[in-house]
Amino acid sequence: MNNYRLKNRLTAAAYIEGVLVGDRVILSRAITIIESNLKSDKAIAKEIIQAILPKSGNSIRIGVTGVPGVGKSTFIEAFGKHLVAEGNKVAILSIDPSSQRSRGSILGDKTRMEELANLKEAYIRPSASGDTLGGVANKTGETMLLCEAAGYNVILIETVGVGQSEIAVHGMTDFFLLLMLAGAGDELQGIKKGIMEMANMVVINKADGDNVALSKIAKRQYQNALHIFPMPNSGWSPIVSTASSIQNIGIGTVWDKIMEFKKLVKGNGYFVNNRKRQQIQWMYNTINEELKQLFYGSDVVTKKIKQLEKDILDSKVSPVNAAHSIIEEYKKGF
Amino acid sequence: MNNYRLKNRLTAAAYIEGVLVGDRVILSRAITIIESNLKSDKAIAKEIIQAILPKSGNSIRIGVTGVPGVGKSTFIEAFGKHLVAEGNKVAILSIDPSSQRSRGSILGDKTRMEELANLKEAYIRPSASGDTLGGVANKTGETMLLCEAAGYNVILIETVGVGQSEIAVHGMTDFFLLLMLAGAGDELQGIKKGIMEMANMVVINKADGDNVALSKIAKRQYQNALHIFPMPNSGWSPIVSTASSIQNIGIGTVWDKIMEFKKLVKGNGYFVNNRKRQQIQWMYNTINEELKQLFYGSDVVTKKIKQLEKDILDSKVSPVNAAHSIIEEYKKGF
Numbered sequence: 001m002n003n004y005r006l007k008n009r010l011t012a013a014a015y016i017e018g019v020l021v022g023d024r025v026i027l028s029r030a031i032t033i034i035e036s037n038l039k040s041d042k043a044i045a046k047e048i049i050q051a052i053l054p055k056s057g058n059s060i061r062i063g064v065t066g067v068p069g070v071g072k073s074t075f076i077e078a079f080g081k082h083l084v085a086e087g088n089k090v091a092i093l094s095i096d097p098s099s100q101r102s103r104g105s106i107l108g109d110k111t112r113m114e115e116l117a118n119l120k121e122a123y124i125r126p127s128a129s130g131d132t133l134g135g136v137a138n139k140t141g142e143t144m145l146l147c148e149a150a151g152y153n154v155i156l157i158e159t160v161g162v163g164q165s166e167i168a169v170h171g172m173t174d175f176f177l178l179l180m181l182a183g184a185g186d187e188l189q190g191i192k193k194g195i196m197e198m199a200n201m202v203v204i205n206k207a208d209g210d211n212v213a214l215s216k217i218a219k220r221q222y223q224n225a226l227h228i229f230p231m232p233n234s235g236w237s238p239i240v241s242t243a244s245s246i247q248n249i250g251i252g253t254v255w256d257k258i259m260e261f262k263k264l265v266k267g268n269g270y271f272v273n274n275r276k277r278q279q280i281q282w283m284y285n286t287i288n289e290e291l292k293q294l295f296y297g298s299d300v301v302t303k304k305i306k307q308l309e310k311d312i313l314d315s316k317v318s319p320v321n322a323a324h325s326i327i328e329e330y331k332k333g334f
Numbered sequence: 335m336n337n338y339r340l341k342n343r344l345t346a347a348a349y350i351e352g353v354l355v356g357d358r359v360i361l362s363r364a365i366t367i368i369e370s371n372l373k374s375d376k377a378i379a380k381e382i383i384q385a386i387l388p389k390s391g392n393s394i395r396i397g398v399t400g401v402p403g404v405g406k407s408t409f410i411e412a413f414g415k416h417l418v419a420e421g422n423k424v425a426i427l428s429i430d431p432s433s434q435r436s437r438g439s440i441l442g443d444k445t446r447m448e449e450l451a452n453l454k455e456a457y458i459r460p461s462a463s464g465d466t467l468g469g470v471a472n473k474t475g476e477t478m479l480l481c482e483a484a485g486y487n488v489i490l491i492e493t494v495g496v497g498q499s500e501i502a503v504h505g506m507t508d509f510f511l512l513l514m515l516a517g518a519g520d521e522l523q524g525i526k527k528g529i530m531e532m533a534n535m536v537v538i539n540k541a542d543g544d545n546v547a548l549s550k551i552a553k554r555q556y557q558n559a560l561h562i563f564p565m566p567n568s569g570w571s572p573i574v575s576t577a578s579s580i581q582n583i584g585i586g587t588v589w590d591k592i593m594e595f596k597k598l599v600k601g602n603g604y605f606v607n608n609r610k611r612q613q614i615q616w617m618y619n620t621i622n623e624e625l626k627q628l629f630y631g632s633d634v635v636t637k638k639i640k641q642l643e644k645d646i647l648d649s650k651v652s653p654v655n656a657a658h659s660i661i662e663e664y665k666k667g668f
Contacts, residue, residue, distance in 0.1 A: 138654050279646050315390075324620075
């Protein structure tokens with residue numbers, strides 16, 4: 001199987017050329033190289049990324065999150081179609097560390113967004129799979145660069161709305177969109193405060209039928225809740241709106257607001273500075289992640305760390321002394 | 335000066351014996367050893383910690399935070415005196431990474447809490463100094479173990495209420511107390527939502543004079559705000575009360591509530607499980623911190639990392655490739 005896969009590989013130059021002319025098939029195959037864990041692929045991936053890097057960045061990057069059931073796929077389908085109708089080329093990526101997608105299969109996401117998937121101005125790629133959030137996020141980040149180099153000027157990165165992956169998506173996007181539902185009673189439950197705090201815009205989805213009145217109440221409640229946060233550095237106060245993805249109501253408003261945001265932050269310098277900060281942070285996150293992987297993946301550590309945990313619980317060694325001793329062992333074996 | 339300091343050192347056995355009989359002078363000198371960065375001291379420190387470890391842990395550990403101006407010292411003085419009057423031995427420690435305290439000087443905190451400092455059942459030790467929060471927190475954590483071994487059954491760890499140090503204090507205490515002020519209007523501003531979420535109890539301090547009515551309003555507002563968080567694993571719903579530290583009103587209530595909390599979490603197993611989890615986490619935090627220090631403190635990294643940042647901003651190298659290349663260099667030099 002490895003042989004079959006390797007035979008199918010192009011040269012780095014062929015991938016680069018294909019991506020830069022916007023060839024969707026080559027783009028998909030290049031992303032597969034980025035996502036691959038084969039050593040030979042990693043070398044090609046590095047070359048591809050280096051070459052397309054100067055052509056990347058010319059987009060607005062939008063993070064979309066919300067708990068399961070909020071109607072994310074339906075919203076992205078309606079939103080994506082609106083973006084295409086407005087003349088944009090849209091790439092839809094995702095970060096989902098729990099994803100166990102079989103290699104190359106994108107059926108899952110394509111059937112979720114059938115109409116959008118059939119537009120040639122839209123490119124849908126589901127989450128890379130991987131063991132660590134850091135690894136998955138790195139692959140999605142590099143996929144984003146490839147899509148930008150291929151001419152996609154709007155990047156949507158969706159995530160699942162239940163944990164750390166929001167922070168990763170927030171760290172690589174310009175605008176962070178939180179989808180919520182109008183509910184009875186405790187409107188704010190179920191979503192961590194930290195995620196609320198990152199949002200540039202909250203959209204109350206499924207504001208249709210019996211839900212319209214409730215959604216208006218929810219909108220007011222979220223507006224009050226967002227008020228308690230201090231003004232962000234971007235100079236943009238987070239806003240709340242309602243939308244019905246299935247009735248295609250309020251979808252254009254979201255895009256209009258994002259354009260307003262873009263105008264503001266391009267004007268006040270925040271857009272550029274934020275991207276710079278994100279790029280540097282991306283390097284440091286990758287370093288810190290790999291340092292841990294080197295350590296916790298090493299033979300000496302995997303052999304001894306569980307015993308140390310036990311010794312700590314038995315008061316045989318203090319946590320600090322335990323840490324020092326295993327690091328000494330690790331350094332010896334390097 | 336080093337010579338003078340070293341001549342003053344006792345043997346590890348003498349420190350251990352002094353701490354275990356509750357000798358305050360020896361305790362203070364042992365803590366100085368823990369806080370020292372001298373290599374010879376570190377060996378003694380390790381021996382002390384190992385020896386007193388089985389005698390540590392018999393206390394309730396309380397974290398106290400709040401923004402500057404909230405009246406933390408006055409509260410701790412009133413609270414500490416109440417605890418002593420109830421028959422407890424109280425140690426007051428702090429974590430303040432910005433502290434540049436000269437070695438051994440505890441004048442600052444002693445004058446802040448003059449009456450408490452004069453009680454022989456109270457022991458006050460200000461924050462260790464250090465370059466990293468992790469380092470400072472480790473020293474405070476080990477100081478806590480020493481105080482417990484010396485017979486202090488209530489440990490208060492205060493912090494400054496403006497950043498990451500709350501997370502460190504929360505990670506080493508059983509109960510987390512947040513002091514707040516009644517203000518006009520935006521009650522929740524100024525304190526990060528994440529800190530609010532960690533609190534087991536919020537005390538509206540300075541509820542005296544003209545402030546009494548406002549404090550009652552604030553109490554209701556915080557109660558509503560805390561309601562939006564899901565029930566914590568401890569089974570304890572965070573509560574809000576008002577207090578006047580200068581008039582000594584509402585101070586006893588805080589202690590009563592902490593005792594209620596203790597009874598609940600000792601009964602449902604959370605107390606023990608939380609401590610176990612904290613100890614293991616303490617080891618991992620120390621490891622992760624030291625891995626970063628080894629890396630970012632190494633010659634090759636300090637020499638090259640700024641250039642890599644520049645190359646990233648110039649689109650000469652991708653963040654991920656930059657991270658990989660510097661880690662390869664680092665591994666070579668190990």
